Amino acid sequence: MNFRAILFILISAGALALLFIVLKPTPQPSIVQGISAENDAANTESLPANKPIAIELIIESGVLTSGPKRIQLSQGSEIIITVTSDQRDELHLHGYDHTLQLIPGEPAKLLFTASHSGRFGLELHHAHGELAVLEVSPRP
Template sequence: MGSARRAPRRRTLALAGAGLALLVVTGCGGRATTHHKPGTSHQEATTGSGTLLAAKDEAGHRLREVPARGAPAVRVEARPDSEGGWNVHLAVERFRFTPESVGGAAIPGRGHARLLVDGRETTRLYGPWHHVPPGARTVTVRLHADDHTVWAVAGSPVEATARLGTPAPGTSTSGAPTAGTTAPGAPVHGRTVEITISGTSVQPPPSRVELRKGDSVTLRVTSDRDDTLHVHGYDRELPLPAGRPASLTLTADRSGLFEVETHASGLVLTQLVVR
């Protein structure tokens, strides 16, 4: 009799254990949850999405820090339109536009862009082209994640700026990437890399500029003290007067990896990769 009375208790414990096992295996594979966007995996939504910083951009969007290696990058080019204004073109690297996922989780390499005209945010961009009316002086394109945070490298937004002037018809003006995200991949002829030196700080942080053999590149450097820029392998030097921008243009006619550094301070400014 004693063993017969104890049997129901064992069955109850077995059922409870089965219920616990059901709860354990449900997780992301069961009922849809709100921690990531439907259609994305739990792994995509929870790994590699960067570190959310306290810093914000001018519009109040928080920055999402990712390593420079593998970070998204953008270049912007503005072409005058025959009916007035400018046609702005975005060239992105390691990034794709995902308008269908806006409001979802921050997933590396996805999102949208915001267009700033003369420093003021004007619209979102879900593709590579946009028209800007006449009268604008500068356009800035900034890359955002699906959750509206700003992709950032070294505490600065991933963005590019182009200054708009009054070029002759058929010409264009290009903006180089900022925030340490010099875009690799297919290079642009006549590209300019802008670098600022303050003490031992280099902005954007040193990264690689990829070029095809025969391309030209202009290094535009502003240093807070007198120094000399040296491009290894090309044996090109450029005096850097304190507080004034200086430019050096060279044709990438040699293949390999070439460091650009300063003599007095011994700072590495960037690396040129010529293929």
């Protein structure tokens, strides 16, 4: 082989290695992501998987007025959901069959480990409305 061919191969290999390093995806931690119709980016929060994830929901007249509409996390994550409502109701987390009695003006807490993956609705029983969804991704 001549000098030009060797030089071309070395430069090409170096360029490919540099592109691989620059474009390689980074692993992402578990996230809690609140999505609202107004502004998706403003409601995104990232937290490491080894810490309990704290979510606060505020409900007025049976409608979620504060807090994420979509909560994303990894299977095995621990989560604490604090709910404050202006009306008496019962919050139900489908798929996990957890319920939370809501008393007007009093924060109620639901602590659990996201043991199985899937998409699960958080629903008010008396108001008959879905407030938010919990999306649990399988362990890698």
